[in-house]
Amino acid sequence: MPDYRRVRVPGGTYFFTVNLLERYPNDLLVRHIDVLRESVRRVRRRYPFHIDAWVVLPDHLHAIWTLPEGDADYANRWRTIKQHFSRAIASTEYRSEVRRRRGERGIWQRRFWEHAIRDDRDFASHCDYVHINPVKHGHAERARDWPFSTFARFVEAGIYTTDWASDPDASVRSGEPM
Template identity: 65%
Template sequence: MPDYRRNRVPGGTYFFTVNLLERHSHLLLEHIDLFRDAVRKVRARHPFHIDAWVVLPDHTHCIWTLPPGDTDYSSRWKAIKIAFAKSLPKTERLSAVRARKGERGIWQRRFWEHTIRDERDYANHVDYVHINPLKHGMVQQVSNWPYSSFHRYVAAGMYPHDWAGEMVELQAGERTSV
């Protein structure tokens, strides 16, 4: 069995990428209100601060800060995935393994996590979250994507409305300007 090692910093700030199992699905956007409800319900029971978030058709990127002393982001993701899956009718196709284990065929089992190291790392990952719809060719301007915390950042004066950022890529936990 693989040994997945997660970096755990009490009260830390983390960047996540979480994918649907079917990478060509639009399930997250088709059921955006159900996904938002799942996140809201989990946050009510297990608080965390949402620093940045973007929801794309088949995956999501976000940055969370956990409460002081708390390191348990995995249970939060598990609860979000379960709550979202339970809110959907069982129409997805299942592999024999998932059916045998009583699993749904909605989410990839794992997620990608990166512990934010410092202010520069934080700023780079916030930019990465917000540039993602443009990077994937879904919009011509970042401001045109409605499922993003970008609009909250514009309202707070942290980005101009027409921000397009430098196209950045995440490579082995590092962000580099192109």
């Protein structure tokens, strides 16, 4: 097995992809969106972080977080969010023998993908990726139509227009290519 090393930048900004174990077909995250939101709120109270951008899809989510200065422990935050969510919903999922022996639920993939944001351009392109994801996966025709994202916050801040990315031939971000 390769030696996987996570990049840790105290006080850094990170892009994440977190997947359900059984992705297709699965609407668990949007079906239990209130449980997920409460899990995130609970973790943020104990281990603060800023949510820069977020989208929850039926079977996975993408997020951009900025951690407090001197803090690089995003792994504990994700572990705790997953635990809170898993404990709050009924156990109906299939669990492998290994997961049963370990007392684990069969909801989340054990790992997640993280990327340390390098600069403003990297940040902007990952925000675009987060907000276009429901369209990319066929869950909405326009980014503004998907209710489980921070898209509206970006519109309110003047970063996007309400018709952002509605026309694939038009520029998608204040004149910048995606």
